[in-house]
Amino acid sequence: MDRADALAALNRRMLHAYSARTVSALRQSLPTRLALPYLEPILVLNVAKEVRKDALVIRRAAQAVAAGAAPTGEAVQELFVATKAIDDDFLQGVKDFPVQIRIPYEEIEPVRVSRIRYVLHAAHRILAAWREPVRLRAALRATYGKADLELLLCVILDLYARETRALSRSLRLPAALMPLAARVAHHLSSVMADAGTRLALDVARGVYRR
Secondary structure (H helix, E strand, O other): OOHHHHHHHHHHHHHHHHHHHHHHHHOOOHHHHHHHHHHHHHHHHHHHHHHHHHHHHHHHHHHHHHHOOOOOHHHHHHHHHHHHHHHHHHHHHHOOOOOEOOOOHHHHHHHHHHHHHHHHHHHHHHHHHOOOOOOHHHHHHHHOOHHHHHHHHHHHHHHHHHHHHHHHHOOEOOHHHHHHHHHHHHHHHHHHHHHHHHHHHHHHHHHHOO
16 A cells, blocks of 8 residues: 555545544434434445545645645646546435435535645645655654644544535435424534544544554
């Protein structure tokens, strides 16, 4: 496994943990528990598509490091276009679900572009500082202090949550559950905010644990 793959694997584990914590918290509320049989499969596919997107961004950062270049605004826009193809795969995967869903790009685009930028520049910094035989954890420590790493992860996870919440507001649940839709979207927002803050702290602590 090369360095970009290792960083992408860490990101994958973090996003899966974020999704798992979110689903666990949603089970504690009656409105979301009623809607969860419809929401959970979408959340599973959603995290899979976000893992794919971040892997694209991390590989692009690795290419920039190999070329001795800094990430550019052009690269951010190209990556945004590439993520829309992953969205198309996601929509294809949920087309037979008992819900209707669309991707509101008018709301999502600035959020996603910002997240791409954060992940691209962070991955570039980490990969540029990562030299053999140093391990990933040491490279993270060399690049970010504990508080800075926690803040970076909070920002990235918040942007992930903002896009997921926008997506949730576009959902059309079965008619019997539509009266719950607004409450479900509101609760999802609260749950993801709390889960993201706690996960960022846990990851930062793990990196700096002796």
